[in-house]
Amino acid sequence: MEEKEMLLEEIISLVEQRKLGKIKEILSEMNEADIAPLFEELEEKDIPVIYRVLPKDLASEVFAYMESETQELLIKSFSDTELKQVIDNLWLDDTVDIIEEMPANVVARILKTASPTVRKQINELLNYPEDSAGSIMTVEYVSLNKDLTVAEAFKKIRHEGVDKETVYTCYVTEKRRLIGTVSVRDLLIASEEQQVSEIMETNVISVHVNEDIENVGRTFSKYDIMALPVVDNDDRIVGIITVDDIIDVIEEEATEDIEKMAAITPTDKPYLKTDVFSILLTRIPWLLLLMISATLTGGIITSFEDALTAFPALVAFIPMLMGTGGNAGGQASVTVIRGLAIGEVELRDVFRVLWKEIRVSVLCGVVLSVAGFVKILLIDNLLLNAGVSMREAVVVSITLALTVFFSKVIGCTLPILAKKLGLDPAVMASPFITTLVDVVTLVIYFIVASKILTI
Amino acid sequence: MEEKEMLLEEIISLVEQRKLGKIKEILSEMNEADIAPLFEELEEKDIPVIYRVLPKDLASEVFAYMESETQELLIKSFSDTELKQVIDNLWLDDTVDIIEEMPANVVARILKTASPTVRKQINELLNYPEDSAGSIMTVEYVSLNKDLTVAEAFKKIRHEGVDKETVYTCYVTEKRRLIGTVSVRDLLIASEEQQVSEIMETNVISVHVNEDIENVGRTFSKYDIMALPVVDNDDRIVGIITVDDIIDVIEEEATEDIEKMAAITPTDKPYLKTDVFSILLTRIPWLLLLMISATLTGGIITSFEDALTAFPALVAFIPMLMGTGGNAGGQASVTVIRGLAIGEVELRDVFRVLWKEIRVSVLCGVVLSVAGFVKILLIDNLLLNAGVSMREAVVVSITLALTVFFSKVIGCTLPILAKKLGLDPAVMASPFITTLVDVVTLVIYFIVASKILTI
DSSP states (O other), rough: OOHHHHHHHHHHHHHHTOHHHHHHHHHHTTTTHHHHHHHHSSSSTHHEEEEEOOOOOOHHHHHHHHHHHHHHHHHHHHHHHHHHHHHHHHHHHHHHHHHHSOHHHHHHHHHSSSHHHHHHHHHHHHSSSSBBBBHOSSSSSOEEEOBHHHHHHHHHHHGGGGGSSSSSEEEEEEEEEEEEEEEEHHHHSSSTTTTTTHHBBBBBOOOOSBBBBBHHHHHHHHHTEEEEEEOOOTEEEEEEEEHHHHHHHHHHHHHHHHHHHHHHHOOOOOGGGGHHHHHHHHHHHHHHHHHHHHHHHHHHHHHHHHHHHOHHHHHTTHHHHHHHHHHHHHHHHHHHHHHHTTTTSSSGGHHHHHHHHHHHHHHHHHHHHHHHHHHIIIIIIIITOOOOHHHHHHHHHHHHHHHHHHHHHHHHHHHHHHHHSSSSGGGGGHHHHHHHOOOOOOOHHHHHHHHHHHH | HHHHHHHHHHHHHHHTOOHHHHHHHHHHHHHHHHHHHOOOOOOOOTTHHHHSSSSSHHHHHHHHSSSSHHHHHHHOOOHHHHHHHHHSSSSSHHHHHHHHHHHHHHHHHHHHHHHHHHHHHEEEEEETTTHHHHHHHSOOOOOOOOOOOOHHHHHHHHHHHGGGSSSSEEEEEEEEEEEEEEHHHHHHSTTTTTTTHOBBBBBBOOOEEEEEEHHHHHHHHHOOSSEEEEHHHHHHHHEOOOOOOOOHHHHHHHHHHHHTTTTTOOOSOGGGGHHHHHHHHHHHHHHHHHHTTHHHHHHHHHHHHHHHHSSHHHHHHOOOHHHHHHHHHHHHHHHHHHHHHHTTTOOHHHHHHHHHHHHHHHHHHHHHHHHHHHHHIEEEEEIIIOOOOOOHHHHHHHHHHHHHHHHHHHHHHHHHHHHHTTGGGGSSSSSHHHHHHHHHHHHHHHHHHHHHTTT
16 A cells, blocks of 8 residues: 555656656556556546556556546547547447446447447447346357367467457357357367367356346356356347456445445445535435334333333333344344345245244343343442342343344344345345334333333 | 256155166256255265266266265265265365365375375465465466467466366466466467567566455456466465455455444354354354443433433433434444445545545434424324423434434444454444444433433
């Protein structure tokens, strides 16, 4: 990190001294993924100047790694020729990613510079629904005819490979239908006269173009593959997804799930690049909803006001009981939500999950109940002199056990129920569970209290 | 899913009828990653029988995908020759993964069957610390001499490639020091007489053998690479990590973070395979700790008992205020924790984060404060006839604003502070924040109440 800042300072001072040759020398030795972030720190007026210093090929690669604001700024400074050069050098799926973030006039300019074939491909890719396999695939793959010999296949790969995102898996097609795959490794090991059909793998893993990218990520992690062919309804290959794009997808999906679990509306934008108002919009609706739903807990307390006036010590345990319930329920819900997300838990496992959580919650409940009882007698009464009666301690202790039981049962059931209803299980995490559990906890507390303390 | 169950039923009925030929026919057409889970559902006595039906090569591949209990059961049923056959066919990093889960006597048997060279390599790999690059790398890569011609390089790849986990990136070494990489794609495009040194990439991305795997994952996602060389202190290549292993690492790291955020001690074991007592152990310490720390909130409430008796309506708002504080703080902390985990937020960004959260929290606080005030007047008083006085409503409303402010500030600061102290930021998520925020909320509530209601 220190290094990055020193480098940035050096470059800025070189910009001021207009020593562009020296900058070119430094940047040419660097990796594109390291150069791109430097541009985010430069002053706007310097960005196009420094960008033009980069060697052509490196420039396009750096461009693909930039934030969309910087890309937009650069495109606006490009001549049509410069724009065409950059776009021609980009992989088609990167171009589509960039276009998706640009305002309409910039999109129009990009499409104008593209060749008619590329323009058609871009438009097709743009039409796939967000978060579908089609939206992240590229159409730049090598397809082979099954009757080619290994030598002919290599000739085709050598000829076409420069423009393809991966050459290491080639797709064997017949009337565009995907009938097999063959890896360059298999081709290298085979003898030159063998036919592709003899060495191809016919048991092909593929995904449908409308498949959700979360499942695409799971397919990659399940089968340990480098590239995945994407097919349409008639099993015709329409594109491929490469593993490098999937790493980002898996990270983004995990981030989205984590955000939903914390009652935040997910966004694609990096936190530090998001303005305050946009952050507010991702958070405030949930806070409002949860605040208003807490009216219920208020109502329950109000209706038990007499009991609380008679036994004021009971009030002091409300936060502890609700907190423990929320934490216990949150543990169960988050475990199940993550299990569903990575495919460890399936819908049909609902009773196995429930049975497991019931046993865990009984054990948890007993331990906490005993510990809670001892805590009241030792810490609250002896140390803090709180004067909690034995009967009140029993009420709290029984409530703890019951709360933990119901919290965990609710926590493990709701995400599965949500999934069954076609909703996102991640939303059923701690904040929602907590609100529900708060109500359950209070009801249990007051029922137990009224029985034991005969209110 | 349906399909999987039907297949399983078919296989079980074929096992009962001892129609092993038919089973072989079905399984031979399937992918190893789909076959392995079937074994987890079979009865123990049938597992070795069905396993022996598989063609040799497929059998080893299936073996690598099995759960460790099943692997152990199989190894115990293997003759030494069978064991050697399986181990010889496995990639070295998979063998090491398997060994790490086996009891000592099984490990001894595996090491005995391995050749002295392989045994030495296994022992070296086993010695790298858990979660280090060394612990997940493989030593099966292709290394090339810089003076080879392209034709000679291909000859070497053809000769050695069968036993290497990837051949698509080859590593150019000089006295074992890594001086460059060359991809098969570049070799294919180059002319046969060119030398490796002419076409190799000298700007090599590599990681140190002790690097944390979380950072290794980040390196893959940053540079979009398929394989990453691992080097020692003297820049000598000691192994490579391939992207398929990294996908699992990224998923596991995300799962671990999510578990920590929900106050669960992370484990590697799949939820449904973990016994009830082990689950209990991952959860109960946190619940106990959080329960006992809630003593503080109880103490605060007790010390304000007189105020609560004088204004009983105040009690009803405690859950709502604490809930809102917890949710607001949780949003901020989870955002920062995830930002730190994926490298979007760095330690040096602490003041940028704080300044952003301060502005967000002021806006959030004002909105919630106004909404809370309106809610009390409309829902609580008009609809539910709660009889909250205007002064009490003002107390709640001001407390809301202050609570949200402090919760978000605490929520965004603690994870960064934890990281600075070398602790895991993920532990500073909702449950911990909530406990702290509960205390802060109550203190604010009673201070505001005593000022405005002049208690």
